[in-house]
Amino acid sequence: MTSSNAAPVLSVRNLSVDARTPEGLKRILDGVSFDLAAGETLCLAGESGSGKSVTSLAIMGLLPKASLKVSSGEIRLEDRNILGIPTRALRKIRGGDIAMIFQEPMTSLNPVMTIGDQMVEAIREHREDLSEGAEAIARSMLDAVQMSEAPRRLKQYPHELSGGMRQRVMIAMALSCRPKVLIADEPTTALDVTVQAQILTLMRELRREFSTSILMITHDMGVVAEMADRVAIMQQGRIVEQGDVLDVFARPRETYTRQLLAAVPRLGAHAGTDGPPRLTAAKVPVAEKPVLVVKDLSVTYGARAGWFNRSRVAPATVSDISFTIKAGETLGLVGESGSGKSTTGKAVLNLIPFEGSVAIDGRETSGLKPAAMRPVRRVAQMIFQDPYASLDPRMTVGAAIAEPLVIHNVGNTSERQDRVAALLARVGMPTDAGSRYPHEFSGGQRQRICIARALALEPKLIVADESVAALDVSVRGRVLDLMLELQEQMGLAYLFISHDMAVIEKMSHHVAVMRGGRIVEMGTRRQVFENPGDDYTRNLMAAVPIPDPALYRKVANG
Amino acid sequence: MAMLLAKRLVQSCLILLGVAAITFILLYALPADPARMLAGRSATAQTVENIRRELGLDQPLLTQFLHYLGNLVQGDLGRSYAQKTEVATLIMARLPATLTLMAAGIFVEVLFGLTFGIVAALNRGGAIDRIVMASAFVGVSAPQFVVALLLLYVFAATLGWFPMSGYGTLAHVVLPAMTLGILGAGWYARMARSAMIDVLNQDFIRTARAKGLSGRRVVLRHALPNAILPIVAMIGIDIGQFMGGVVVVEAVYGWPGIGQLAWQAIQQVDIPIIMGVTLTSAFAIIVGNLVADLIAPMIDPRIRSH
Numbered sequence: 001m002t003s004s005n006a007a008p009v010l011s012v013r014n015l016s017v018d019a020r021t022p023e024g025l026k027r028i029l030d031g032v033s034f035d036l037a038a039g040e041t042l043c044l045a046g047e048s049g050s051g052k053s054v055t056s057l058a059i060m061g062l063l064p065k066a067s068l069k070v071s072s073g074e075i076r077l078e079d080r081n082i083l084g085i086p087t088r089a090l091r092k093i094r095g096g097d098i099a100m101i102f103q104e105p106m107t108s109l110n111p112v113m114t115i116g117d118q119m120v121e122a123i124r125e126h127r128e129d130l131s132e133g134a135e136a137i138a139r140s141m142l143d144a145v146q147m148s149e150a151p152r153r154l155k156q157y158p159h160e161l162s163g164g165m166r167q168r169v170m171i172a173m174a175l176s177c178r179p180k181v182l183i184a185d186e187p188t189t190a191l192d193v194t195v196q197a198q199i200l201t202l203m204r205e206l207r208r209e210f211s212t213s214i215l216m217i218t219h220d221m222g223v224v225a226e227m228a229d230r231v232a233i234m235q236q237g238r239i240v241e242q243g244d245v246l247d248v249f250a251r252p253r254e255t256y257t258r259q260l261l262a263a264v265p266r267l268g269a270h271a272g273t274d275g276p277p278r279l280t281a282a283k284v285p286v287a288e289k290p291v292l293v294v295k296d297l298s299v300t301y302g303a304r305a306g307w308f309n310r311s312r313v314a315p316a317t318v319s320d321i322s323f324t325i326k327a328g329e330t331l332g333l334v335g336e337s338g339s340g341k342s343t344t345g346k347a348v349l350n351l352i353p354f355e356g357s358v359a360i361d362g363r364e365t366s367g368l369k370p371a372a373m374r375p376v377r378r379v380a381q382m383i384f385q386d387p388y389a390s391l392d393p394r395m396t397v398g399a400a401i402a403e404p405l406v407i408h409n410v411g412n413t414s415e416r417q418d419r420v421a422a423l424l425a426r427v428g429m430p431t432d433a434g435s436r437y438p439h440e441f442s443g444g445q446r447q448r449i450c451i452a453r454a455l456a457l458e459p460k461l462i463v464a465d466e467s468v469a470a471l472d473v474s475v476r477g478r479v480l481d482l483m484l485e486l487q488e489q490m491g492l493a494y495l496f497i498s499h500d501m502a503v504i505e506k507m508s509h510h511v512a513v514m515r516g517g518r519i520v521e522m523g524t525r526r527q528v529f530e531n532p533g534d535d536y537t538r539n540l541m542a543a544v545p546i547p548d549p550a551l552y553r554k555v556a557n558g
Numbered sequence: 559m560a561m562l563l564a565k566r567l568v569q570s571c572l573i574l575l576g577v578a579a580i581t582f583i584l585l586y587a588l589p590a591d592p593a594r595m596l597a598g599r600s601a602t603a604q605t606v607e608n609i610r611r612e613l614g615l616d617q618p619l620l621t622q623f624l625h626y627l628g629n630l631v632q633g634d635l636g637r638s639y640a641q642k643t644e645v646a647t648l649i650m651a652r653l654p655a656t657l658t659l660m661a662a663g664i665f666v667e668v669l670f671g672l673t674f675g676i677v678a679a680l681n682r683g684g685a686i687d688r689i690v691m692a693s694a695f696v697g698v699s700a701p702q703f704v705v706a707l708l709l710l711y712v713f714a715a716t717l718g719w720f721p722m723s724g725y726g727t728l729a730h731v732v733l734p735a736m737t738l739g740i741l742g743a744g745w746y747a748r749m750a751r752s753a754m755i756d757v758l759n760q761d762f763i764r765t766a767r768a769k770g771l772s773g774r775r776v777v778l779r780h781a782l783p784n785a786i787l788p789i790v791a792m793i794g795i796d797i798g799q800f801m802g803g804v805v806v807v808e809a810v811y812g813w814p815g816i817g818q819l820a821w822q823a824i825q826q827v828d829i830p831i832i833m834g835v836t837l838t839s840a841f842a843i844i845v846g847n848l849v850a851d852l853i854a855p856m857i858d859p860r861i862r863s864h
Contacts, residue, residue, distance in 0.1 A: 060768055066683070087773075095770035102768075107761040112783045112858055121779075122769040157859040173769070 007078070008035035009213045010059070010098070010181050015073035015083075017054055017063065017237075025071075029054050030237045032073070036181060041207065041214040043224045043245070046234030047260070047472035048443075052217045055234075056183045058083075059215075060100055061090045077180070096126040099174035103186035105166035109158040116154030119173050126177040141172040144209070145202060163337075164195035171202065175210050182207075185217045192336035193499065197543040200226055219472065221264045222545025225249060225552050233257050245549045263474040264547045265502030267529075274526055275509050276330065279481060282488045289362065290324040291461045291493040292348065292380075296356040297321050299340070299347050317343045318517045320356070325510075327460060328487060330494040332508030332525070334501060334540070340517040341497045345463045348495060349380055361460055378408055381454035385466035387446035391438040397424075397449050398434030404456045423452040427482060444475035448482065455486065465497045480506060501544050505529055513537045562851070570844045577840040578630065578833070582623050585829050592827040596639050613639060626833070635837070636830035638823075645834040649816055653838070655725055656815030659738065659807065660800055660842075662731050664793065666739025671746020672789070678747065679754030680777065690747060697744030702803055706737045706810040723812035734811045738803050742796060746789060753785040760784070787858055794843075794850025801839040 017029035029051045036042050044052040057063050059075055061082070075083040082093055094100075102108045110118060119138035127137070135154065142150035145168040158166055167187060174182055184203065188196035200223065207214055216227055224231050224245065231249075232242035233256065241254045252258045270277070299318040318340040325331045335341045347354040350365045350373055358365045361379045368376070381404075384390040391400055401423055402416045411419065421431050427448040438446055447467065454462055464483070468476040480503065486492060496507050504511060511528040513521040513536065521534040532538050546552045593610040594601070610616050614625065629636060635645035678690040713733060714722045720733050757763065758781055766780045801817075808817035816835050823831035855862040 062764060062767055091770040091772065093770070094768055100768045102761060102765065104761050108765045110762040110766065110780050110784070111860060113780070121771065121775075125770050159860045170765070 008076075009038050009078060010036040010215065011074075011076040012055070012059065013074040013076070015055065015058060015075065016071045017051075017058055018069050018071045020067055020069065025069075027071075028068070028237050029058070032234075032237075032239055034232050034239065034242060036213045036215055038180075038213055039207070039211055040229045041216060041227050043216045043218055043228035043231045044234055044239075045218055045221065045224050045231055045260075047219060047474065049236070050234040051237040052234050053185055054237075056100065056185050056215065056217050059183065060094055060098060061087075062094075092126070095122055095174075095179070096177050097179055098181045098183060099177065099179040100183040100185065101167070101170040101174050101187050103189050105163050105170055105190065106158075108170055109166055111158055113157070114154065115156055115158065115161070115169050119154070119169070119176060122173050123176050137176055138172075141176045142169070144175070144206065145169070145172040147172070162195075163191055164199065167191060167195075167199055168202070171199075171206065175206060175212065178210065179212060181215060182212045183215045183217070186219065187216070188223065189218070189220070193501070194336065194539055194543040196223075196545070200545070203227070220545065221261060221473075222547040225547050225549040226545050226556075228549070233260065249547075249549050259474060261547075263477045265473070265477075265500070265506060266547060267502045267505060267541060267544050269502070270505050270525075271530055272526075274524060276484050276487075276507055278488065279485045280488045290326045291361055292323075292325040292495065293359040294324070294344075294348060294357070295322045295359075297344065297347055297358060298355045299343050299352060300355075301343075318347065318354075321512075321514075321517075321519050323510075323512055323519070323522065325461070325493045325495060327493050328491040329509045330487065330496050330507050332504035332511045333495060333497045333514060334499065334504045334511060335514035336499060336540075338516075339514040341499075341514050342465055343517075344514070345382070345465045345495060345497050349382055349463055350376070374408070378457045379459050380461040380463065381457065381459040383447070383450050383454050383462060383464045383467045385469050387443050387450055387470065388438075390450055391446055393438055396435055396437055397429075397441070400438070400449065401434070401453045401456055404453065408457060410457070419456065420452075423455055424449075426455070426486070427452045442475070443471050444479055447471060447479050451479075451482065451486070455490075458490070459492070461493045461495065463495045463497070466499065467496075468503060469498065469500065476503070483507070501541055513540070566848055566851075570848075573844060574837060574840055575627075578627065578837060579623065581833055581836045582626065583619070585832060586619055586622075588827065590827045592639055592829055595827050630837075635834040638828055638831050640823075640826045640828045641831075645830045648819060648831065649834050649838055652814060652816045652819050655813060656804060656808070656817060658731060659734055659804060659813060659815055660797070662735030663738030663742070663800060663803070663807075664796070666735050667742030667746055667796075668789075668793065670739065670743035672750050672786075674743070675747040675750025676754050676777070676782070676785075678751045679758065682755060687751075691751070694744040694747040697740045698748075699744075700740070702737060702741060702806045703810060705740055706733075706807060709733050709736055710810075723810075725812075725814050734807050734813055737810070738800065738807050741803065742799070746792070749789060749792060750785065753788050754781060757781045757785045783857055787854060790850050790853050790857065792850075794847035797846035798839070798843045801842065 013033050015029060015032040016027060018025040019028045032051070032055055034042065044055060046052050054063070054068065058070055063070065070083060073083065074081050077093060077097055082090065109115070116135065116138055119141065120134040123134040123137050138154060139150045142153055147153055147165060147168050153161075161169065187203070188199050191199060203214065204227070206212070214227075216223070218224060228245040230243060231245045232239045233248070233254070234240070235256050241248060241252065241257045248257065249261065252261055297318060298320055301317050321344065323331055333341045333344060343352070346352045348358055350358065350368060354366070356366070360376050363376055365373060365376055395403075398417070398420045401420045405411060405416050405419060410416070420434050424431055424433050429445065429448055429452070433441070433449070438449070441449065468479050471479060483494070484507070487494060494507070496504065498504050505525065508525050511523065511525050512519045513528065513534065515536050521528060521532065521537050528537060529541070532541065546555065593606050593613060593615055597606045597609050614622060617625070626636065633646070635649070637643065638645055638648060641648065674690045674694065678687040681687045710722060710733065713719050720729050724730050763776060763780055766776045804815060805817035805821055807813065808815045809821055816838065819831060820835040822828070823835065
């Protein structure tokens with residue numbers, strides 16, 4: 001597939017970009033060079049802040065002028081340098097020769113324009129030689145991305161389509177002007193794993209059909225393994241290593257590449273064991289009574305009948321699910337978006353109204369008033385997905401961790417201070433962190449702070465809702481290890497909610513697979529992962545990208 | 559849609575009832591006695607008493623209110639104490655002038671507000687942005703009577719471009735509409751600016767630019783329809799603000815609208831007229847909001863499908 005002897009379609013040479021900061025210019029992209037050959041897929045891979053998205057925006061000439069500026073380099077499209085050419089000329093290239101699709105299909109389409117209008121607009125802008133109408137092209141493009149009922153879709157608005165369908169529309173729109181290069185910036189990151197698999201397959205097919213070169217930006221080494229002919233690994237604004245994807249995965253030259261590849265969670269890595277890996281020598285307490293017993297839990301949103309809509313009955317978001325968790329054990333709750341897993345987590349902590357029975361540490365929470373719920377809350381805590389949004393930016397880290405103690409009237413000021421210091425040490429944060437503010441910390445550090453806050457009241461149960469989803473892989477592994485360590489030392493019970501099969505595999509003793517508000521399969525980790533009984537579970541596992549290009553090629557070719 | 563209208567109709571009736579009740583109580587709680595005002599200074603106690611009985615003011619407040627409501631549902635707003643004419647007739651005669659003024663005022667406010675707000679957003683942080691925002695601040699802060707006098711001095715007295723006062727031609731409407739609109743224009747400029755900045759940072763704007771569209775098309779076709787939504791909702795609410803301004807502006811420019819009618823009625827404690835004008839204003843506000851709510855789904859398909 002690699003045709004390194006042909007002239008590259010796109011060639012980036014020594015591209016450097018500076019950010020304007022109050023302290024002056026700061027280099028965020030440093031001498032980036034790569035070639036994209038005709039018909040080739042090159043993946044720019046790296047963690048957040050590595051400069052991969054900046055690179056793609058620079059190629060499109062879409063860098064925000066107020067904050068970023070290209071300081072040097074060349075971007076050649078075939079034999080023309082397109083860096084710094086006049087806007088009018090650049091506009092012909094944007095969407096014409098180089099098209100782009102983005103990470104967030106939910107927000108990347110204009111909500112008040114029909115799909116058809118948005119597609120036709122792009123076609124009219126670039127294709128003067130219209131032998132057929134722009135609408136006809138739009139329709140055939142929707143067919144090409146395998147969307148059913150194309151004529152009807154053209155009249156629909158983005159909110160009427162699912163995330164996967166919107167990303168198909170984006171791809172159709174991008175390819176409608178027959179670009180030489182398609183830049184795909186994390187095109188499947190926001191999608192469910194089964195939808196991701198469909199979109200990746202579609203992109204591979206379309207690359208062949210439209211003979212487009214693809215520059216794909218991703219943080220996911222599984223996606224790299226399945227998509228790339230060549231890969232360029234980025235770190236802190238530089239390309240640290242690039243080469244044929246098989247070579248880079250098999251024989252990474254740079255330490256960073258090796259670390260990155262080692263941190264990638266692999267489905268099946270824990271096959272043959274019943275529990276998560278042991279990290280400490282602590283004796284795991286054997287519990288008699290379960291910490292959490294959920295029986296016939298159902299949640300229905302928007303069921304309240306109003307004055308004018310007495311008859312409307314909303315479908316249940318979660319229906320009739322039951323499970324138990326013992327001390328020192330983790331139940332992994334896995335499912336795609338809309339499966340009801342987060343709703344279950346909220347209902348368990350009595351944060352939303354529910355039917356059925358939830359007993360935490362032997363106390364039934366159903367129907368408890370907030371005041372009566374308070375002692376139960378000491379026992380059960382939550383860690384959220386977004387460590388940036390779940391800490392008050394105006395509160396010091398120490399105050400945030402001490403807040404649960406204050407609310408529950410635990411200790412005096414100096415005792416609380418000692419406790420905060422001990423908690424910070426426990427989650428591996430420096431002791432002086434307590435007097436600083438959340439914005440001074442990275443995502444991984446903030447999630448550690450959130451864990452410390454959840455531990456302040458010495459809970460028995462922690463509900464962790466996608467707690468590592470927002471973190472880079474290398475950081476993610478360390479936070480997961482911390483959670484396992486704490487579980488072993490404190491005998492914590494976790495309800496661990498995630499969409500990520502590999503993370504669930506690593507963390508869980510038991511696994512429940514949710515779909516459409518129901519548990520479709522539940523069992524020990526070994527049962528569910530090594531001998532799945534339900535088709536849906538098998539589909540989920542099959543859809544997870546394999547972070548090994550050699551193995552993937554073997555599987556894909558039969 | 560039918561459900562929305564039915565819901566709104568019930569709500570509107572309740573609001574009008576509430577407005578009527580509160581205004582009624584407030585007016586009768588006033589220390590001023592309409593019968594004595596009507597009778598004049600030299601009238602005897604007996605004359606005043608007769609007038610009071612004639613107007614029904616001797617009845618208990620609740621009886622008076624129920625009587626008023628009974629007439630109201632039949633579309634009868636009562637008779638003016640001072641002018642001895644049907645209130646409805648008086649209001650209808652003056653309503654066109656006020657509606658003209660309000661329409662012109664809203665036009666000024668939306669036109670100037672949107673234009674300057676968008677220009678400021680597109681030049682965010684630049685000199686133009688700062689000038690526009692400073693002017694908007696002045697517009698928002700300046701009392702209406704000051705603006706009115708300033709405009710009169712410059713454009714009527716000094717330059718003589720527009721008449722000082724009166725009603726009838728397009729020239730007459732310019733200065734009152736400007737006076738009425740400038741305050742709102744300041745608000746709208748600020749709102750349009752922040753809404754535009756918000757929308758311009760959205761992902762779909764990046765998509766539009768990545769398609770190679772011209773800057774103008776990105777702004778007019780993609781950003782503006784999204785930014786205008788909160789502003790449409792605002793116009794509905796704004797009509798209430800406007801009614802307050804109308805009284806001042808009509809007084810300054812001698813504009814023969816219901817603001818002036820209200821002004822005279824307040825001086826004479828002519829309760830039926832005050833009630834009538836208040837209810838008319840409340841009705842206008844309700845209609846304004848309803849129109850705004852009906853326009854919103856035309857712009858935003860997400861509201862439409864709810």
